[in-house]
Amino acid sequence: MAKEFKRSYKFAFYTSGFITLFMVGLILLYEVIYLRSFHWQPLLFFGICCSVFSFLIIQLRIEHFIYKRVKAVYDNVSLLESSNLQEKQVTTDMATLTKEIEKFAKGKKLEIESLKVRENYRKEFMGNIAHELKTPLFTVQGYVLTLIDGAIKDKNVRDKYLERASKGVDRLIYIVKDLDMINKLETGDLHLDKEKYNIVELIESVFDMLEMKAAKKNISLTFDMDYNDKILVFSDKERIQQVLTNLIVNSIKYGKNDGTTEVSIENLIKNKIIIRITDNGEGIEQKNIPRLFERFYRVDKSGSRKEGGSGLGLSIVKHILEAHNEKTYVESDFGVGSEFSFTLEKLKKNT
Known part of the structure; x- marks a missing residue:
């Protein structure tokens, strides 16, 4: 039967027992020393009432205390929605609470690891896109600046540099169009004409x-x-x-x-x-x-x-x-x- 007891019940049971022994002991000493008499029936009745009353008070107070603390934890970490905690006494089994906290901790650990992976992916992606855009941009800029500095007067150089600059612009357009297509595909904006x-x-x-x-x-x-x-x-x-x-x-x-x-x-x-x-x-x-x-x-x-x-x-x-x-x-x-x-x-x- 002890295995079926929740830990909080065991705590309340043993605590009420200690309180009952203490109170019964005081009354027993009082009767023996001052009244010089001993009546076991009233003493037994008092012990039973004291034990039951102590057990109920302690158990109710434990449940109320843990309910408030656990609800505060749930609210703070958003482990469960408030609607999941009904207006009744929640379990005071520490094993259950420990499992919930461990579950929450594992979930947060996975979430943090996922965020780290996404952050690394984001950094790598930004670096890649910067590199892909930088190369044709600098190429176009180099040819245009060369033409501005006077190369435009030479017809052969002008035509060759303009053609190369045009290829750089085409590459930029190609990259931007592909990015736009991926974005539309991911957001579902691209219509499929089957x-x-x-x-x-x-x-x-x-x-x-x-x-x-x-x-x-x-x-x-x-x-x-x-x-x-x-x-x-x-x-x-x-x-x-x-x-x-x-x-x-x-x-x-x-x-x-x-x-x-x-x-x-x-x-x-x-x-x-x-x-x-x-x-x-x-x-x-x-x-x-x-x-x-x-x-x-x-x-x-x-x-x-x-x-x-x-x-x-x-x-x-x-x-x-x-x-x-x-x-x-x-x-x-x-x-x-x-x-x-x-x-x-x-x-x-x-x-």
Whole structure:
């Protein structure tokens, strides 16, 4: 039965017992010394009444005391809403209270750790975006200042510098447009215009568009097999084209000379297909894979910027596919190659 007692009940029980013994002892001494008599029945009745009364008073006061203190703690740390503490005596079991405090402490620890991670991410992001914008800005500024200092009088120099400054401005616009798109995707402001189309034809059109870029490194863009039949999907065609473009551009950018970028389309489940973009390029180290889809995150901190781009391509891919409620996957062997894949909703031919 002792195990069933709450600790506060034990405290009240033992305390009331000590008080009762003390009071009964005083009365007993008084009767024996002064009255020189002893009546055990009234003394027993007094002891029982004193014990019960003491137990109730002590227990009620403990509950009231702890209720006030615990409620103050809850209110101060916002552990629970005030509505969760009803106008009744809360438990005075210290084990329960300890568990609640430990739960609160763990939650706050996780929250603090999460805030630290976000703060580090924010600092890194701000540093990356400052670097990405600084490079073309300083380039444009350098050419413009050179022209102002007198180079504008030389027609050949003027045309060359204006063309380079224009490329720097185009890069700035490219970065800002990509940032704006990610912001719209994250806030849900970007409307998806879903339609039915043949994904094979879309991939072929992306191949045609990137053919010259791939030819510079003698990289072949190919399917894993001949897809003679239509594969109909239902999604935003323009956005999925952007996904394919970004992924294939990446495979070319980090691919080896005389390499291959291969696209395959497989049935995943009844109404889903998975599209795989595989290359035999330099590959990605496992430590970098979890951060690939972060804004401005680059695996090669030095060399990748030579390839151009906004550093937002994979982040855009992730957000576009999430807006479609689709999944993205990455597999890579460093030094061997990489495979990026994503799912799409498939339609029947007669739909």
